[in-house]
Amino acid sequence: MNKKAKTPVTAGNILLFVVTIVIAIIFVFPIFFNIMSAFKSNPEIMKDAIAFPKGFYVESFKYLVTKTDYPKAMLNSAILTLGSIAAMIVIIPMAAYAIERNNKKWTNAVFVFFLFGMMVPFQVYMIPLFKELNIMGLFGNLVGPIMIYIAGSVGFGVLLYTSFLKGVPREIEESAEIDGCTRIGIFWRIVFPLLGPVTASMVVLQGLGIWNDFLMPMLVLPSGQTKTMIVELFYYVGEFSSRWDMIFAGTTMSLVPVLIAFLSLQKYFVKGVSSGAIKG
Known part of the structure; x- marks a missing residue:
């Protein structure tokens, strides 16, 4: 009976394991601290921030849900995120497909133009953008931020999709074209379903x-009007006092949709990133 050979325990493996554990703790601790503090009252947080909660304090959650505009702010953040992502999935894969399958000078120039947009920081053009x-x-409604998010993601999205499209065989498309399928039909019926992993990475x-953006919604959506989740929490930070119980409770509530989405798409996300890196 064959037995699998055991991996020898070496000093290098032990060091790698220790480094991995340390990095994991560094990344997980802020989340753990946030969730732990969400179930503490504000005086309790101010007295000893790193202590475990003495009880299961949920009044902060109740107050945010029933007495504030935080649920509406979460809805606004969801509209921004889902609306932007839906438009990106429709527009960016088609642009990447056209660039990858039409290897001409003008398509290459468009590709370089998209990549150049990734090199310009948002702070450089934000004032002219707001004037526009x-x-x-x-200005002052959710359509503006959605358009900015779509435009800002084109460079990275096209780079990601074109890298993945290099591994999609052209023979499949040629067979469909012989059967009389149009170019649009070939993309949406045949090519796009194969882009599931990279689409999950994009999402x-x-x-x-x-979902976590603060700067752009803070500037584009004026005070007193439509606010996003992070902007709403910002107003609980004062110059002389802050409601840390509300802040931690709000950020804990915001983690739930993120964790659900990531855990649902984790397999495809890892596959898409690794495939894009190898094929690019």
Whole structure:
């Protein structure tokens, strides 16, 4: 009976394991601290921030849900995230497909133009952008941020999709074209279903960025009007006092959709990132 050979325990393996544990603790501790503090009252947090809660304090959650606009702010964040992601999934894969399958000078120039957009920080063009939104009548509503998120994700999205498309055989498309399928039909019926892993990567990476974004919604959505989740929590931080119980409770509530989405797409996310890295 054959037995699997055991991996020898070496100093290098032990060091790698220890480093992995340390990195995991560094990443997990802020989440653990946040959830633990969410079930403490504000005086209890101020007295000893790192102590375990003495009881199961849930008044902060009740107050946020029933007495504040936080549920509406979470809904606004969900609309921004889902609306932006839906538009990205429709627009960006088609752009990447056109660039990858039409290897011409002008498509390569468009690809370089998209990549150049990744190199320009948002802070450089945000003031002219806000003026443009004001002229177009999109300043102060959710349509403006959605358009900005879509435009800002084109460079990274096209790079991700074109890298993955290099591994999709053209013979499948040629067979469908012989059967009389149109170019649009070939993409949506044959090619796009094969892009599931990279689409999951796109959803997770861009969705997390939009869901947790603070700067752009803070500037584009004026005070007193439509606010997102992170902007709503920001107003609990004062110059002389802060409601840390509300902040920790709100951020804990915001973690739930993120964890559900990531755990649901984790397998496809890892596959998409690794495939894109190898094929690119």
